Amino acid sequence: MVVELSEKVPYRVFTLQDPYRVVVDLPEVQWRIPETPKNPSAGMVTNYRFGLFQAGNSRLVVDTDMPAKLVNHILLPATKSHPYRLVLDLQPVTSAEFAQTERQFASTDWVDPPARGAIAPVAKMPADRKGLGPQKRIVVFDPGHGGPDPGAISVSGLREKEVTLQIALKVKQVLEATGRYRVYLTRNEDVFVPLRRRYQLAEEANAELFVSLHADSNGDARLRGASIYTLSETSSDKEAAALAAKENRSDAIAGIDLSNQSDAVASFLIELRQRQTMNESALFSETLIQEVASSSKLLRNTHRFAGFAVLKSPDVPSVLMELGYLSNRYDEKLLRDLHHHDKVARSILRATDAFFERKERLSRS
Numbered sequence: 001m002v003v004e005l006s007e008k009v010p011y012r013v014f015t016l017q018d019p020y021r022v023v024v025d026l027p028e029v030q031w032r033i034p035e036t037p038k039n040p041s042a043g044m045v046t047n048y049r050f051g052l053f054q055a056g057n058s059r060l061v062v063d064t065d066m067p068a069k070l071v072n073h074i075l076l077p078a079t080k081s082h083p084y085r086l087v088l089d090l091q092p093v094t095s096a097e098f099a100q101t102e103r104q105f106a107s108t109d110w111v112d113p114p115a116r117g118a119i120a121p122v123a124k125m126p127a128d129r130k131g132l133g134p135q136k137r138i139v140v141f142d143p144g145h146g147g148p149d150p151g152a153i154s155v156s157g158l159r160e161k162e163v164t165l166q167i168a169l170k171v172k173q174v175l176e177a178t179g180r181y182r183v184y185l186t187r188n189e190d191v192f193v194p195l196r197r198r199y200q201l202a203e204e205a206n207a208e209l210f211v212s213l214h215a216d217s218n219g220d221a222r223l224r225g226a227s228i229y230t231l232s233e234t235s236s237d238k239e240a241a242a243l244a245a246k247e248n249r250s251d252a253i254a255g256i257d258l259s260n261q262s263d264a265v266a267s268f269l270i271e272l273r274q275r276q277t278m279n280e281s282a283l284f285s286e287t288l289i290q291e292v293a294s295s296s297k298l299l300r301n302t303h304r305f306a307g308f309a310v311l312k313s314p315d316v317p318s319v320l321m322e323l324g325y326l327s328n329r330y331d332e333k334l335l336r337d338l339h340h341h342d343k344v345a346r347s348i349l350r351a352t353d354a355f356f357e358r359k360e361r362l363s364r365s
Contacts, residue, residue: 011025023060165187199318226321
């Protein structure tokens with residue numbers, strides 16, 4: 001593998017398993033290569049993706065169809081005929097050999113970027129509600145995917161991470177224009193945010209509602225329509241289970257080592273504290289379905305259930321909204337349409353108003 005660079009930069013390379021990946025970290029760079037590779041496969045490489053992983057840190061993630069050992073890495077100096085070139089020589093090995101190999105390498109001038117917890121999040125959340133006024137509700141919207149994780153990609157190259165951010169920004173504009181809401185986004189640019197960090201941002205903001213926005217793809221190009229998901233450890237159908245499994249791989253897609261992470265704590269919290277939260281999530285989803293029906297075609301069995309990692313806050317009512325299918329040409333056309341974005345945003349506004357009006361009625365009764 002060769003990465004051409006306009007100047008000399010420090011770098012870090014490491015390999016991961018489950019699935020097998022080679023990850024290249026660089027300082028924040030401007031990418032000038034096609035974001036949707038037409039023929040990414042070569043040798044053991046099956047695909048690649050790249051983007052801003054965190055502030056000051058760009059990342060290239062390369063999928064391999066077998067364990068790979070990095071046998072050589074070097075940054076070649078620029079010449080009259082070539083720019084700087086980062087050269088990585090990969091060699092296939094057995095899984096047993098992979099377990100014994102050195103997995104992390106770096107240039108002598110590489111400096112680890114600050115840990116995510118030590119830097120300000122992309123979406124700045126308030127430490128408390130002071131100054132927001134008694135009537136302003138805090139809502140967090142989560143544009144799915146981002147950075148080196150593009151999400152679904154349409155035939156024409158429209159990426160899910162772009163659609164979700166565009167619509168989230170429109171929703172924020174529409175809700176805040178009423179004067180009734182303070183809206184935060186888990187990301188407001190093309191950067192990666194880990195799944196669990198997304199709902200943690202909502203908790204830190206003291207949010208009363210969390211909505212994760214997505215736009216899926218499907219092998220059946222005829223399938224189209226919006227759908228709403230709420231959390232359940234038991235999926236409502238095989239398609240819901242498959243979608244949750246795919247979405248829950250976002251951290252792996254972005255090159256995060258998940259080998260030491262466990263769902264045990266999250267599951268324990270859900271068991272003890274989340275029943276009321278899940279009930280409120282279900283109520284909001286039903287209201288949202290009714291409102292979205294006025295602006296979008298709905299998928300059959302619109303309200304579905306699955307174990308999405310991003311919905312596992314024990315305290316904040318949370319739903320995941322699939323805006324449509326990028327694999328369907330009609331849905332893709334709508335998802336490109338700014339007028340449609342406005343219609344979706346106003347549907348979400350009406351549902352949000354109804355949700356909080358109901359909460360206020362119950363609190364007074």
